[in-house]
Amino acid sequence: MKSMDVNMTPSLAAxxxxxxxxxxxxxRTKEAVIQELVKPLVADGVVTxxxxxxxAILRRENLESTGIGLGVAIPHARTNAAKSITLAxxxxxxxxxxxxLDGKPSHIIFLIAAPENNKREYISxxxxxxxxxxxxxxxxxxxxxxxxxxxxxxxxxxxxxx
Amino acid sequence: MERxxxxxEETPGAGHVGDWAxxxxxxxxxxxxxxxxxPARPLLNARSPVxxxxxxxxxxxxxxxDAAFAENVPASLLLETGDPLQRLGELCRxxxxxxxxxxxDSRVPALELIRRTPSPVVFVKPPKED
Numbered sequence: 001m002k003s004m005d006v007n008m009t010p011s012l013a014a015x016x017x018x019x020x021x022x023x024x025x026x027x028r029t030k031e032a033v034i035q036e037l038v039k040p041l042v043a044d045g046v047v048t049x050x051x052x053x054x055x056a057i058l059r060r061e062n063l064e065s066t067g068i069g070l071g072v073a074i075p076h077a078r079t080n081a082a083k084s085i086t087l088a089x090x091x092x093x094x095x096x097x098x099x100x101l102d103g104k105p106s107h108i109i110f111l112i113a114a115p116e117n118n119k120r121e122y123i124s125x126x127x128x129x130x131x132x133x134x135x136x137x138x139x140x141x142x143x144x145x146x147x148x149x150x151x152x153x154x155x156x157x158x159x160x161x162x
Numbered sequence: 163m164e165r166x167x168x169x170x171e172e173t174p175g176a177g178h179v180g181d182w183a184x185x186x187x188x189x190x191x192x193x194x195x196x197x198x199x200x201p202a203r204p205l206l207n208a209r210s211p212v213x214x215x216x217x218x219x220x221x222x223x224x225x226x227x228d229a230a231f232a233e234n235v236p237a238s239l240l241l242e243t244g245d246p247l248q249r250l251g252e253l254c255r256x257x258x259x260x261x262x263x264x265x266x267d268s269r270v271p272a273l274e275l276i277r278r279t280p281s282p283v284v285f286v287k288p289p290k291e292d
Binding site: 063127130 | 203216220228230231238241
């Protein structure tokens with residue numbers, strides 16, 4: 001995980017552990033992708049109850065789509081099963097159906113885990129990430145990244161922590 | 163009624179109007195479409211970069227989504243660029259919207275909104291600030 005300035009809210013790169021960057025997801029379905037992305041967060045101790053966390057994510061997925069279009073999905077949950085706000089990133093060349101409104105499969109998937117009591121930062125991270133991923137140059141950069149360092153480089157180039 | 167669109171704007175009453183729309187959707191078992199429209203790039207000046215405008219808009223949209231999720235209301239978030247009236251009209255037709263919910267402190271002129279959109283409009287008055 002990258003360092004951050006203590007006077008700022010964390011950069012997106014600072015919220016993304018290296019272990020939670022999966023450049024080629026093995027899973028092909030939405031549920032399996034979510035499970036694959038949650039695994040490293042469980043191993044890192046960010047998610048303390050895997051079953052509860054996945055249930056919270058899937059509850060939202062069953063109610064609405066977290067596919068924001070343009071080949072991007074941001075599954076997210078704010079729950080006591082998460083200790084701190086953390087991201088996981090996965091990429092799927094074949095694409096995964098997140099029921100996006102534009103009908104297109106998602107190739108770039110960022111999962112957000114957040115504790116129940118941190119709504120402000122949770123909304124802020126969701127908004128920053130959504131805004132960033134609407135930019136074509138960011139999506140191209142993430143799609144082309146060959147290593148975790150290149151993923152960090154894309155985020156650090158375009159993200160502006162406040 | 164199954165499809166209700168909320169126009170999400172950065173106004174003092176945004177939270178109240180969002181909650182009102184969520185409650186209405188819950189009562190009617192309707193899906194909520196939360197729409198925010200930001201100005202087209204050329205209309206944004208150098209001090210209001212596109213990314214800031216988008217980020218603010220997303221923040222408002224996710225506030226609505228959070229409230230909807232808490233009430234078990236399905237919500238779809240839409241961020242569009244351009245003229246709000248034009249985009250509203252297009253999206254109402256695309257998503258077969260049956261009702262538009264707007265705040266009385268909206269920046270969109272009320273009469274124009276009623277004239278130019280194909281769906282009925284309900285205006286919600288935010289509580290007065292004392």
